[in-house]
Amino acid sequence: MNRLRPLLEPVIRPALDKAAAIVPIHWQIKGAHTFQSLKKRAGMDRAIPVFRETPLPDVSTLKLSEIDVSNPFLYRQGLWQSYFKRLRDECPVHYQANSPFGPFWSVTRFEDIMFVDTRHDLFSAEPIISIGPQPEGLEIETFIAMDPPKHDVQRQAVQGVVAPKNLAQMESLIRQRTADVLDHLPENEPFDWVQRVSIELTSRMLATLFDFPFEQRHKLAYWSDVAAGAPESTGGSANTHEFFTAAADMAQHMSWLWREKEARLAAGEAPGFDLISLLLANEDTRDMIKRPMEFMGNMVLLIVGGNDTTRNSMTGGVLALHQFPDEFDKLRQKPELIPNMVSEIIRWQTPLAYMRRVAKEDVTLQGQTIKKGDKVVMWYASGNRDERAFDQDPDQFIVDRKNARKHLSFGFGVHRCMGNRLAEMQLRILWEEILKRFDRIEVLDEPGYVQSNFVRGYTKMTVKLTPHHDRPSS
Amino acid sequence: MGRITFIEHNGREHVIEAETGQSLMQAAVDNNIPGIDADCGGACACGTCHVIVENGWLKATGDINADEQGMLGLTPEKAETSRLSCQIIVSDALDGMVVRLPEFQM
Ligand code: HEM
Ligand code: FES
Numbered sequence: 001m002n003r004l005r006p007l008l009e010p011v012i013r014p015a016l017d018k019a020a021a022i023v024p025i026h027w028q029i030k031g032a033h034t035f036q037s038l039k040k041r042a043g044m045d046r047a048i049p050v051f052r053e054t055p056l057p058d059v060s061t062l063k064l065s066e067i068d069v070s071n072p073f074l075y076r077q078g079l080w081q082s083y084f085k086r087l088r089d090e091c092p093v094h095y096q097a098n099s100p101f102g103p104f105w106s107v108t109r110f111e112d113i114m115f116v117d118t119r120h121d122l123f124s125a126e127p128i129i130s131i132g133p134q135p136e137g138l139e140i141e142t143f144i145a146m147d148p149p150k151h152d153v154q155r156q157a158v159q160g161v162v163a164p165k166n167l168a169q170m171e172s173l174i175r176q177r178t179a180d181v182l183d184h185l186p187e188n189e190p191f192d193w194v195q196r197v198s199i200e201l202t203s204r205m206l207a208t209l210f211d212f213p214f215e216q217r218h219k220l221a222y223w224s225d226v227a228a229g230a231p232e233s234t235g236g237s238a239n240t241h242e243f244f245t246a247a248a249d250m251a252q253h254m255s256w257l258w259r260e261k262e263a264r265l266a267a268g269e270a271p272g273f274d275l276i277s278l279l280l281a282n283e284d285t286r287d288m289i290k291r292p293m294e295f296m297g298n299m300v301l302l303i304v305g306g307n308d309t310t311r312n313s314m315t316g317g318v319l320a321l322h323q324f325p326d327e328f329d330k331l332r333q334k335p336e337l338i339p340n341m342v343s344e345i346i347r348w349q350t351p352l353a354y355m356r357r358v359a360k361e362d363v364t365l366q367g368q369t370i371k372k373g374d375k376v377v378m379w380y381a382s383g384n385r386d387e388r389a390f391d392q393d394p395d396q397f398i399v400d401r402k403n404a405r406k407h408l409s410f411g412f413g414v415h416r417c418m419g420n421r422l423a424e425m426q427l428r429i430l431w432e433e434i435l436k437r438f439d440r441i442e443v444l445d446e447p448g449y450v451q452s453n454f455v456r457g458y459t460k461m462t463v464k465l466t467p468h469h470d471r472p473s474s
Numbered sequence: 475m476g477r478i479t480f481i482e483h484n485g486r487e488h489v490i491e492a493e494t495g496q497s498l499m500q501a502a503v504d505n506n507i508p509g510i511d512a513d514c515g516g517a518c519a520c521g522t523c524h525v526i527v528e529n530g531w532l533k534a535t536g537d538i539n540a541d542e543q544g545m546l547g548l549t550p551e552k553a554e555t556s557r558l559s560c561q562i563i564v565s566d567a568l569d570g571m572v573v574r575l576p577e578f579q580m
Contacts, residue, residue, distance in 0.1 A: 118519045118541075152547050163550035164577040405513045405522075412519035414544050421578055 026252035048232050048240065049100040049132075051451070059083045064091050069106055069379065070099045070131050072235025075353070075456050076449035081395065084108055084382035093366040100235070101132040104356075104375040105368075108382040110389030110408065112365060116357060116378050118413040120147055123357035123376060125415060130233040130454055131356055131377055135243055142297035144305070144355075148414055155418065157285040158298065161209065161275050162422050169273065170208065174426060177204045178433045185465060190444055193463045197430075198314040202307050205426060209306060211274035212257065223250045224307040227300050234454035247296070254299045258289050275302060309351040310423045312457035314430060315447070316349030317341075319461065320397040322443040327399045334400075335435050341399040342427045347407035348397050353381040353456050355411060380408040381456060440466040476569040480507050480525070483577045492564040498535075498573075499523040499560035509575040516560035521545045522579035527555040528572040535562045535571075551576040 053073050059082045067083060074080045087094050087108045094106045107113050116123050128134050128145045143154035160166070181200050185191065199221050206224075207217040226246040229236030238246075254276075261276045271277040279285040279298070288295045321328040331337055357376045362369055370376060384407050385394045392401055410417035417423075434441070441463050448459035480488045480502060492501035502510040502523070511522035518541050527535055532555045538546075542561045546552050559573070 114514070114517060114519065118517060148544060152544065156547060159548065159550050167578065405511055406515060410513075412514050412517065414548065416520060416548065416580075418548075421580065 026248040026255070049235075051100070051231060051235055051237075053451075059086045064094065065097070067094065068096050068099050070096065070101050070104065070235065070377075070453045072451050072453045074453070076451065080381065081385065084379060084385065088382060088386055088388075093368040093370070095368070099131070101232075102375070104131055104377050105370055106382075107365070107376060107378050108386075109366075110383040110386040113378045113380065113383040113408055114412055115365070116376060117355070117408075117411055117415070120414055122360055122363050124360050125151075125355070125357060128233070129355045129357075131354075131375070132230075132233045132235075134233055135230045135240060136232075138244065138247055139293065140297035140300055141291075141294045142301040144301055144415060151414060153284055154298070157282045158275060158278060158302070159418055160278050161273070162419055166273050167421060167425060170422070171425060171429070173208065174205065175429050175433065177201065178426075178429050182433050182437055187465050187467050190462050190464050193318055193441075193461045194311075194315055194447075194458050195460075198311040198458075201314065201426070201430065202311040205310070205422075206303060206306055209275055209302065210257065211261075211272055211276070212253075216253075219249070219253065220303055221307060221311075222246065223300075224304045228304050228308055228455050229452065234452045236455075237451045250299065250303075251292075251296055254295075255289065258295075305417075306419050306422070308455050308457055309419075310426055312351045312450075312455070313345055313349050313423065313427055315458040315461050316351070317345040317427065317431070318441050318463060319443055319447060319458075320345060320348050322441065324397045327397055328440075331399050331431075332435065332439075335432070337399050338428055338431045338435075339424070340401070340404050341431065342424050343404040343407065344397060344399060344401050345427060346409045346423070347384050347401075347404065349456065350381040350384050350407075350409045351456055352409070353452075353454055354379045355415070380411070383408045437467060438465050439468050442466075476564050476566060476571070478564075478568060478570075479572045480509075481572065481574045482509055483575055492568075494564055494566065496564055497560045498525070498562040498564055498568075499558075501564055502559060507575075509579065510559060511579045512560060514560075518542055518545060518558060518561055520580075521549050521558065523559040524549055524551070524576050524579055525557055525559045525573040526553045526576065527557055528574065529555075531555075531568070531571045531573075532557075534567045549576070549580040551578070551580070 051072055056071060056073060056077050056079050059067065059079065067087065069083055074083060087106060092109045092112060094108065096106065097103045107116055124147050125145050126147055134140065143151045146154065178201060181197060185196060203217040203221045206212065206220045207214050212220060223246050226238045226243055228234060229238035230243055258276055261280055265271055265280055271281050279288055288298065331341060354377045357378065359370045359372050359374050359376055361372050383389065387394060392398055410420045444462045444464055447461035450457040450459055475494060476492050478490055478492050488507055490501060490505040492498065497516055499510060499512050499516055503512055513522045514520035535557055538557065542558050545558060546556050
């Protein structure tokens with residue numbers, strides 16, 4: 001049916017492009033969705049991989065060439081540590097020729113990851129940082145996936161949202177909200193920590209960053225999950241229809257919010273410190289809404305960047321202290337260890353498993369020649385467990401680990417996480433408030449894990465809280 | 475050897491003796507100066523060893539290369555005389571220098 005392509009493309013493409021400047025973004029996305037559906041019916045779409053979970057083999061039974069760390073069930077099945085250890089020891093720069101995402105290199109040791117991440121002259125972050133491509137028809141533009149100098153301009157326009165002045169203002173608000181969430185938790189009975197605490201707190205935070213209607217904050221978490229969950233990008237479980245519907249809904253809400261802020265500004269109101277107001281106040285980004293894929297890209301980046309990652313660290317910290325109970329004792333005796341522990345949680349969890357690059361020229365690393373144009377995946381999750389880079393056993397969770405800040409979870413170089421201080425602050429406050437209230441947090445069941453090769457997260461974790469005995473229970 | 479003064483954002487001063495040839499970041503870390511995180515260990519890749527050099531001393535700290543320029547561009551607190559202290563090598567020429575620390579490291 002490929003005969004249809006020359007017929008369809010010239011008619012619909014220019015129409016869509018022309019529409020970009022005048023038609024509301026959510027209509028454009030619906031249009032793109034229709035276009036994709038047409039292409040699908042005409043057999044012109046790119047195949048989307050389907051992932052069905054089966055038990056993965058023990059890594060010692062595999063040939064090196066058979067090891068595929070892009071499998072989205074590796075984390076859920078608890079096998080990632082053994083797979084990556086084998087690669088670090090036997091083949092630290094590893095080529096997988098036949099993954100569902102196409103061929104790619106894996107870089108697995110701390111020092112090599114640092115090398116790739118800091119050499120943006122050799123490795124490009126474009127067009128996207130997931131192993132697989134973005135869903136067809138919805139290729140957004142985001143500065144996490146741009147190279148300098150364009151990256152620098154875009155990042156500088158928004159980074160003020162996490163400037164010290166703003167963070168200091170946010171601190172008391174975050175504390176208030178954290179206290180409020182913790183004060184309403186059931187005590188001495190099972191409940192889901194992911195829903196009640198991690199999702200709730202990060203949604204509240206996001207609503208604040210965007211000055212998004214508070215009562216609709218759960219949409220933000222939902223959009224974020226869908227955006228990061230496309231099967232062709234990360235091996236996630238979102239389907240195409242869901243993806244486009246969520247994208248259209250998000251575009252519509254974010255455009256409304258943009259227009260509303262714009263109107264308020266035009267009416268002479270003082271600009272707020274929320275993200276959209278900052279974009280509107282900056283000359284380079286004031287017109288961003290006229291560049292729909294860039295507008296969507298920035299919104300998605302901030303929503304996903306600030307959501308999954310912090311959320312899963314909030315859950316991961318509880319799980320880590322459950323698995324290493326002596327460390328919880330240490331923490332209770334020395335609450336001043338909290339900031340150090342926060343870095344340790346972020347290392348231990350490594351909420352984003354990797355970032356992907358493309359070689360801009362031939363590069364030799366650990367004796368392997370990476371060819372120009374090859375995909376290169378920097379596995380932070382592996383580097384953070386690299387025995388060569390840590391004095392104390394990296395698989396242990398140690399609240400007073402020395403040099404705990406020296407981890408890869410935020411990346412290094414020009415793309416280093418923009419929200420790192422905000423994330424650390426949220427986690428620090430959470431643990432300060434937890435220690436004020438509870439003696440114990442028991443994890444009652446094996447948690448549920450997200451299906452993804454990118455997001456290392458939890459769908460569910462049942463816990464039971466024991467309040468301080470000197471605190472009257474509610 | 476060089477005597478170097480670090481002033482924290484809250485105004486607290488620390489005077490250290492730094493060894494010639496080491497980086498200013500290393501000297502600060504060895505002397506437990508609060509507010510120099512140095513997350514990347516001196517690879518010019520994290521921006522968390524940011525200092526703001528006091529008037530008149532910038533030239534003596536040496537050249538700023540493109541990588542450092544790029545990393546400094548990422549901090550919202552960048553000032554005219556901002557430097558990454560891991561990229562400054564201590565020498566006699568820096569004896570008496572004063573640097574200020576930003577409110578946060580990025
Ligand atoms: C524990 C929580 C977090 C983790 C583990 C994390 C991780 C990361 C990683 C690995 C990168 C890419 C680094 C690289 O390519 O070298 C990144 C970039 C980014 N993160 Fe985060 N992040 C977290 C929280 C946040 C928050 C709360 C925000 C929201 C303000 C945020 C916003 C961003 C942005 C905008 C970028 C793109 C930076 C650029 O390309 O210049 N992140 N993050
Ligand atoms: S220590 Fe990381 S940039 Fe200087």
